Amino acid sequence: MCLAIPAKIVELFPEEQNRALIEVAGVRRHIDTSLLADDPPKTGDWVLIHVGFAMSKISEEQALDQIQTLTMLGEQEAAIQEVQGYGLGET
């Protein structure tokens, strides 16, 4: 129900606390960062943008973790199949 996409913070404005310039694949826009007040973003951080507001910071660690989990899932499965293949092949 809500289109939101990851963007990189490329500039912050000391005179305007809750404003940031973000970039998505070369497209730039000024956005409002008030919703990140509890943990203000730094230049280079990735945030999720919805209707011109940063909704949350994106965790690189969690993203990597997720991809890794999925990759391993598949490998475990392949390994199991391989083992089954050896053991039960022709029965």
Next chain:
Amino acid sequence: MSIPLPKIRFRDPQIEMAHGAGGKASRRLVEGLFAPLLFGSSTEPLGDAAHINLNGTCVAITADSFVVKPLRFPGGSIGELAVNGTVNDLAVSGARAQALVVTYVLESGLPTEILEAEVRAMAKAAERAGVSIAGGDTKVVEHGKADRMYITTAGIGLPIPGIALSAASVRPGDKVLLSGPIGDHGITILLARGDLELEADLCSDTRSVLPLVEALARAAATGIRWMRDPTRGGVATSLNELARDCGLGVLLSEDKIPMRDTVRGACELLGLDPLHIANEGQFLAIIAAEHADAALEALKGTPGGHEAVIIGEMCEQPAGTVLGATSYGGTRVIDMLVGDPLPRIC
């Protein structure tokens, strides 16, 4: 003696913006109102230009109106569009533009320097496209009755020898050739309007595609079945029209469709489908499979054609439908655009 009454199928109570946006509503208007009353019993699918026979000589004729806001944008302006658009409509019908006539509708109060800049832009674009501007007309309307200026151009051209295009000649297995990256023009205009407060280094792709079409004709004349410049409504709309006109399906490899990062970024940000975004300097060609490699090579070897790519092929089924396939095995139906592309937040 009674003349059979033409059948008017257009039932929309009034004209809305969508009727001019090149999608389903435009098609309803043209096919339901204009065609039965103006084009008589012709059952030919409606192309960008008409080829008519004058005393044994075949000529191509077309007209197009240009309404754009802002008048000038990165990479072009209304004057340049007005020349290239008409040259391109003729080119993708298989004709080389010979002469244009131009009509200006100007709003009272328009600064002369703005008009002069556009006239200069037209002269330059015409020179580049190798076409003469043979005449025209000017009307001035009251202030507030037009958005600064509208330009209409009509063009006449001669068929490029050896080319015979029609949707009916398209066969399953034919390849879909695209001349270059999509969406540059539409996204440039959307950003240039400034309402969305987005910025990007992006230019309109407005240009004459005639050199590319001629290169294609030299390399694969008899193998070219159909061409179209995917302006308003984008690639999706043009290919849906083709699918409907030829009764075949179009299967696109979505990952092969070329597009600049900025166009993709803007589309992701605004929730738009790049296949619905307007282009002003690209064209689609359906090429017989055995000519496809030669056609692609010819385009790639022509200045401005190095980003050409085969993006899909024609198939028996799904008839009348454009289907996109992803590299991971998902498929989706790619529909015509309904009205203007609007940014969405949902």
Next chain:
Amino acid sequence: MKFVDEFREPGVIGKASGEIRRLADPKRHYRFMEVCGGHTHAIYRFGLKDLLPSNIELVHGPGCPVCVLPMGRIDDGLSMAQDPNVIFTAFGDMMRVPGTNGSPLEHKARGMDVRIIYSPSDALKLAQKNPDKHVMFFAIGFETTAPSTALTLIRAKELGLSNFSVFSNHVTIIPAIRAILDSPDMRIDAFIGPGHVSTVIGCRPYEWIAKNEGKPIVVSGFEPVDVLQSIVMLLQQLQAGEAKVENQYKRVVPWEGSRPALRAMAEVFELRPYFEWRGMGFISQSALSIRDSYAQWDAEKRFQVPGVRVTDPKAAQCGEVLKGVLKPVQCKLFGKECTPERPVGALMVSSEGSCAAYFNYEHRKAAVLTSIGAAV
């Protein structure tokens, strides 16, 4: 594009869909509801149904703010903007949604000053730039969007901006899920939870779904890998006989949600006692109105609101489709009286409404899938 491309990577997608096939019990039929219209959109856009075994059915939920908005609210909003001094602003999503006398876009074509905006803050700026006009923002959205409207109203109050107002049509997701679960003919096995709403409300508000209703729910991201991984997690729960709230979208969604967002919403909004949802009827405490302390910026208090009520057409079976009882194509009006260009029912209104999505993609595709099987 970072945080996008790696979640569309064919290798990872293949692994996730392989895992789904391994986990799904071929003797069972699964009905999973994706609550959020954004998921519906992603499922169709990326062709994700092609990657699922046929016994996993995805039921498209109520999370499309445009679809569930009653036509009367659109009429109300447009009626306020009849005043030539008013600039009507809304997201692009609203522009083609039909009111009784046409959509905002049709009103624009007839001369109404209608502007498409990307952000509520752009509407505020427009008001600052046009001090002799009144700028009304037609606000829609769930909890993802409501904080941005709230912050914009807080800003308007700070600025003392008198020529700006908001017509709040913000709704909340939990009561809608409750209404679906309370319905006697409900047939959902588990839920794909709304990812972006959860950046605001967090994951706790879903706990009752697992605890009291015994239905698994996984808060999910929107990329192909996210949706498929969420289905894997739901299947794992069902296989283990569990029902819990899980967060698949950890890179974005904090378990506790966003305190600043909830603070802004609490400052500006209060719950309406009840609100009408298109296709679902009245749902209590399911929508947000603007508090009295912000009355000056509340379009419903500043303008005469006719309070138009347009009853849902009887023949349209939106409610049954929402609950998963009927597939869109089984509705009597589907594709005949009711099409995306001329929608009758709620779910045909927005491209992410389940019927529109089904119409645009699935129903034509279903007829031809076998024949292209070889080609794709």
